[in-house]
Amino acid sequence: MSGTLVIGATSAIAEATARRLAERGDPLYLVARDGERLAAIAADLAMRGSPRVGSERLDANDLAAHEGMLDRAERFLGGLDTVLIAYGTLSDQRACEDSVALTLRELHTNALSVVALLTQIANRLAGRGAGTIAVISSVAGDRGRRANYVYGSAKALVSTFLSGLRQRLSRHGVAVVTLKPGFVDTPMTAALEKGWMWATPERVAAGIVRAIDRRAGVAYLPAFWRPIMLVIRLIPERIFRTLEL
Amino acid sequence: MTSRSVSSWGNVTRAEHALYRLRSRFDRFPQVPPGSTVLPYGNGRSYGDSCLNTGGALLETRSLDRFIRFDRDSGLLACEAGVLLADILRFAVPCGWFLPVVPGTAYVTVGGALANDVHGKNHHRAGTFGRHVHRLELLRSSGERRVCSLEESPQWFCATVGGLGLTGAITWAEIQLRRVPGPALDVETVRFANLDEFFALCDDSDREFEYTVSWIDCLARGPRLGRGLLQRANHIESPSRGRPAGRRLSVPFVSPVSLVNAATLRVFNTLHYRLRRTARARGVADFQSFFFPLDRLRHWNRLYGPRGFYQYQCVLPGAGGPDATARLLETVARSGLGSFLAVLKRFGSLASPGMLSFPRAGVTLALDFPNKGPFLERLFHELDEVVSAAGGRLYPAKDGRMPGALFRSGYPQWTQFAPYIDPACSSNFWRRVTEGA
Numbered sequence: 001m002s003g004t005l006v007i008g009a010t011s012a013i014a015e016a017t018a019r020r021l022a023e024r025g026d027p028l029y030l031v032a033r034d035g036e037r038l039a040a041i042a043a044d045l046a047m048r049g050s051p052r053v054g055s056e057r058l059d060a061n062d063l064a065a066h067e068g069m070l071d072r073a074e075r076f077l078g079g080l081d082t083v084l085i086a087y088g089t090l091s092d093q094r095a096c097e098d099s100v101a102l103t104l105r106e107l108h109t110n111a112l113s114v115v116a117l118l119t120q121i122a123n124r125l126a127g128r129g130a131g132t133i134a135v136i137s138s139v140a141g142d143r144g145r146r147a148n149y150v151y152g153s154a155k156a157l158v159s160t161f162l163s164g165l166r167q168r169l170s171r172h173g174v175a176v177v178t179l180k181p182g183f184v185d186t187p188m189t190a191a192l193e194k195g196w197m198w199a200t201p202e203r204v205a206a207g208i209v210r211a212i213d214r215r216a217g218v219a220y221l222p223a224f225w226r227p228i229m230l231v232i233r234l235i236p237e238r239i240f241r242t243l244e245l
Numbered sequence: 246m247t248s249r250s251v252s253s254w255g256n257v258t259r260a261e262h263a264l265y266r267l268r269s270r271f272d273r274f275p276q277v278p279p280g281s282t283v284l285p286y287g288n289g290r291s292y293g294d295s296c297l298n299t300g301g302a303l304l305e306t307r308s309l310d311r312f313i314r315f316d317r318d319s320g321l322l323a324c325e326a327g328v329l330l331a332d333i334l335r336f337a338v339p340c341g342w343f344l345p346v347v348p349g350t351a352y353v354t355v356g357g358a359l360a361n362d363v364h365g366k367n368h369h370r371a372g373t374f375g376r377h378v379h380r381l382e383l384l385r386s387s388g389e390r391r392v393c394s395l396e397e398s399p400q401w402f403c404a405t406v407g408g409l410g411l412t413g414a415i416t417w418a419e420i421q422l423r424r425v426p427g428p429a430l431d432v433e434t435v436r437f438a439n440l441d442e443f444f445a446l447c448d449d450s451d452r453e454f455e456y457t458v459s460w461i462d463c464l465a466r467g468p469r470l471g472r473g474l475l476q477r478a479n480h481i482e483s484p485s486r487g488r489p490a491g492r493r494l495s496v497p498f499v500s501p502v503s504l505v506n507a508a509t510l511r512v513f514n515t516l517h518y519r520l521r522r523t524a525r526a527r528g529v530a531d532f533q534s535f536f537f538p539l540d541r542l543r544h545w546n547r548l549y550g551p552r553g554f555y556q557y558q559c560v561l562p563g564a565g566g567p568d569a570t571a572r573l574l575e576t577v578a579r580s581g582l583g584s585f586l587a588v589l590k591r592f593g594s595l596a597s598p599g600m601l602s603f604p605r606a607g608v609t610l611a612l613d614f615p616n617k618g619p620f621l622e623r624l625f626h627e628l629d630e631v632v633s634a635a636g637g638r639l640y641p642a643k644d645g646r647m648p649g650a651l652f653r654s655g656y657p658q659w660t661q662f663a664p665y666i667d668p669a670c671s672s673n674f675w676r677r678v679t680e681g682a
Contacts, residue, residue: 012268012308037269044311047336187268187308193247 003027003052003077005070007060007117008087010037012186013136016205017084022050029073030055032087052076060087060113070120079128082212083121085114085135090188091151103150110154115161122165126172133169134177134212135162139220141180142229145245159218166217175215179208182225251303254546255292256499256553257616257645258673263302267309267384270325270416274386274669277302282671283386285410287327287354291361292556293645294673295409301671304414306356312336313417320422321379326356326415331540333420338532342422343480345377351537356415361642362407362602366456366478366536369593373604375406376595381418386669390416395598404665407599409641411675413667429483430456432476432530436518440471440574444567447591450477456535461587462514463612466578470571472518473589476535483529495543503550503615510583552616557625558640559632560592562607569635570608573628577612580624584612600662603640611643622646641674652678 004021008014009030018028022045030045032038035057042055054076058069074080091106114135125131140148141155159178166176183189183198204221211219220226235243252259265275265283277283286296286303297303309327316322320342322333331351333344348363357363362375371377380394383405393402405412433454437443443459450457454477461473539545546554561569570589577584587610594606614621629651632639638655639647653659659679666675 036271040269040271040311040313043313047312047315187266190247190266194249 002081003029004082004084005029005031005073005077005080006084006086007031007058008085008136009041009055010034011086011088011136011188012201013181013184013204013208014084014086015041016201017086017208018045018050019048020205020209022046022048022053025049025051027052027077028054029076031058031069031073033057033059060117061109063113063116066117066120070124074124080121080124080131082132083125083134084208084212085117085133088136088138088151088188091148091154093146093148093150096150106150107154107157110151111157114158118161118165122169122174125174126169129173131173132175132177132212132215133162133165134179134208136179136181136208137162139180139182139225139229143232143240147245177211177216178218179211179221180218180225180229181221182228251286251289251297252553253293253296253645254290255555255616255645256546256549256551257555258294258297258299258553260297260299262298264305265302266305267327267414267416269311270309270382274384274388274414275302275304277386277669283669284672285356285360285414285670287357287360288329288352290350290353290357292643293641294677295361295641295644295675296357297673298671299673306354306414309356309416320424321419322422323417323419324355325417326359326381327354329354330358333422334532337422338425338428341424341426343425343532345421345423346371346374347536348374349537350540351533352540355418355420356410359406359415359418360408360410362597362599362604363642364592364604366458366476366590368595368604369451369457369591370455372593372595373407373597373599373602375598375602377421378406379419379421381405382416383413384416385413386667401665403598403600404662405599407597407602408662408665409601409672409674411666411670411672413670425480426482427480428532429481429529430478430532430535431481431527432478432535433525433527435475435477436473436524437475438472439469440567440571443471443473443475443589444591446475450475451591451593453477455479457590459589460517461574461589461610462518463574463577463587464511464514464581464583465518466575470578471574471589473587474518478530478535481529494541496545496547499547500550503552503554504548505554505585505613505615507581507583510585513585514583549613549615552618554613554615555621555625555645556586556611556613556643557628558603558609558611558643559628559637560603560605560607560609560640561632561635561637562605563636565635566608569631569637570610572631573610576624576627576631580627582614582617582621582624584614586611586613588612600658601641601656603638603642605638607637611640641678644674647678649678649680649682653682 010032042053046053096103137159138155140152141159144152162178181204185198207221248263251262282301283304284298306327309325311325313323346365358374362373364373383391456478459475465472
C-alpha cells in the first residue's frame with residue numbers, strides 16, 4: 001500500500017484529492033500552514049477510510065524546515081512514494097505592480113519554495129528508484145497575461161523546472177507529473193466571477209488522481225484546457241499584446 | 246465575494262444574490278455591508294423562498310463538509326453542517342449505522358435538515374431530525390460562537406432547530422445515529438380504495454412498521470376519493486443485500502413546458518394504481534430506492550418547465566384531521582389541477598424541539614403543482630381555508646406563497662422566536678410572512 005505526502009493539504013484541490021486517496025485506503029501525511037484546519041482535515045480523512053493519517057505544520061517559505069519535515073514524512077509513511085505539492089497563493093497583480101517586496105514574496109511562495117522542496121524530494125526518490133512527484137502548476141504559467149503575470153511567471157518557472165526534472169528522473173524510475181488546472185472554484189479564487197469554464201475542486205481532484213495513477217507527464221485539468229492553451233501559446237506577440245485576455 | 250443568480254428547488258423565484266462562503270468551521274462570520282442581510286444556504290433543496298434572500302446575500306455552507314468524530318460503539322457522529330445526509334449514509338451504512346430520520350432526499354445538508362427540522366417516514370416512531378441532535382454550534386454575525394443543546398442554551402437550541410437559518414449559521418452538529426442490520430428494508434405495499442381505508446390501515450401499520458407513507462391518486466373523486474398505495478417497511482438483515490441502486494439519470498435541461506400536466510398525470514395515476522395486480526405486495530428494497538426514489542433522477546425539478554412548481558404541505562391536527570383531509574382532496578380533485586406527488590402520512594405525537602418546527606400530531610398531506618399563476622393561487626386559497634379552519638399549518642421549507650396571517654396563526658410561537666433572529670440575517674420567506682404584523 002503506497003502512501004502520499006501532501007504539501008499544502010488545506011487547499012481545496014488538495015483536500016478533494018486527499019479524500020479520493022483516503023477513500024481507497026491510502027496512508028497520508030499532510031502538511032500545511034494552518035494547524036487548526038489541518039487537524040480538522042486529518043480527522044476527516046481518517047474517518048473517510050485512510051488507515052493512517054499523519055500531519056504537521058509547515059510554512060513552505062521556511063526553507064530550513066523542509067528537510068526535517070521530509071524526514072518525518074518518510075518515517076511515518078515508511079518511505080516516500082507519492083508526493084503532491086499543492087500550495088500556492090493567487091497574487092494580487094495590481095498590488096504587485098507597485099511593490100517589489102510583494103512581487104518577490106509571491107515568487108518565493110509560488111516558485112522558489114517549490115523548487116527547494118523539489119530538489120530534496122527528487123534526490124530522495126531518485127535514490128529509491130521509484131515514486132511519483134506531482135505538482136500543481138497552472139495554465140497561467142503557459143503564457144504571461146496582464147491580469148496575473150506575477151502568479152503566471154512563478155508557475156512558468158515551476159512548469160519548466162518540472163519538465164527538466166522529468167527528463168532527469170525518468171531514468172531513475174520516478175514519474176514527475178505537472179498538473180495544470182484552469183479556473184477552479186476554490187477559496188483562492190473566491191473574489192472572481194465564475195462562468196462555464198470553471199471546474200469544481202472535486203472534478204480537478206479526480207483528474208489529479210488519474211494523472212498520478214497513470215504517471216502522466218503534463219495533465220491539463222479539465223482536459224479542454226490543453227487545446228485552449230495551445231491556441232493561446234500560438235498567438236503572435238504582436239497580436240497578443242493588444243488582446244483583452 | 247461574488248454574486249450569482251440563485252433559485253430554490255421549486256424554480257419559481259430566481260434572483261441575484263451576493264455570495265459569501267464558509268470554508269471551515271473555524272471561519273469567521275463574513276462582514277456584510279451595513280443595511281444588507283445574509284442567509285445561510287446549504288444545498289438549496291428548500292422548495293420555495295425560505296432559502297432565498299433577494300437583494301441581500303447568501304452564506305454558502307456546503308464547504309463545511311468534514312466529519313469530526315464518530316464513536317462506533319455509541320453511534321454518536323459529529324460533523325460540519327455542510328455535510329450531506331447522503332455522505333453520512335455512505336459512511337455509516339457499511340458500519341451498521343443509519344440516520345435516525347431521513348427526509349425524501351439525501352441531498353440536503355445537516356444544517357438544512359436542522360434549520361427545517363425535517364421529518365421522515367418514521368415520524369410516528371422517531372419524531373423530527375432535531376430530536377436526535379445532541380448539540381450544535383451556532384455562529385452569530387457578532388462573531389459569538391454558542392454551543393447549544395437542550396441543557397446548554399436550550400432557548401437558542403429550540404430557536405435554531407426549525408429556525409430556517411435565521412438565528413445564524415450552524416457550523417457543526419452531533420447526531421445520534423441508530424443501528425441497522427444492513428442496507429435493506431422489508432417493504433410491503435398495500436392498496437387502499439379510499440380515505441376511510443387509509444385511516445383504518447394506519448393504526449396497524451404504525452404499530453407494526455417503523456416507516457409508513459402513502460401515495461394518493463388525487464384525481465380520483467367520489468367513492469374513490471383518497472385511493473392510493475400505502476408503503477410500510479422495516480429494516481432487515483437482508484440475505485441478498487437488496488437491489489442495489491441503479492445508475493443515476495439526469496434531466497439535462499429545463500423542459501420548455503411542464504411535462505407534469507393534467508393529461509400525463511391521469512395516465513400515470515391510473516397506471517400506478519391499477520398496475521398492481523394484487524392488493525398487497527411484499528419485497529426487499531435497498532434503502533436508497535425506498536427512501537430516496539427521486540434522487541435517482543437528478544434535477545427532476547426541471548420536468549416542471551421554466552415556470553417551476555409549488556409544493557403545498559400541511560399538517561391537520563387532532564380529530565378533525567381525516568375530515569379536513571377529505572375536504573382538501575375533494576378541492577384538489579374538483580380543480581382538475583392534479584398533483585403528481587401526493588403524499589399522505591400520519592404524524593405521531595412526539596414533540597418537535599423547534600419553536601418553529603412544522604410537524605405536530607395529525608395528518609400531513611404534501612402536493613406538487615406546476616406553477617400556473619393566479620389559477621393555482623385560487624386553489625391554494627381554498628386549501629388555505631380548509632387548513633386554517635382545521636387549526637393546521639403549512640411547512641415553510643416547502644412554501645413560497647402562504648399568506649402571512651396563515652403563518653402567524655399556525656406558528657403562534659413566532660413572536661417568541663423573533664428575538665433570537667440574528668440582526669444580520671433575513672430571508673424572503675421571513676420578510677413575506679411577517680410583513681404588516
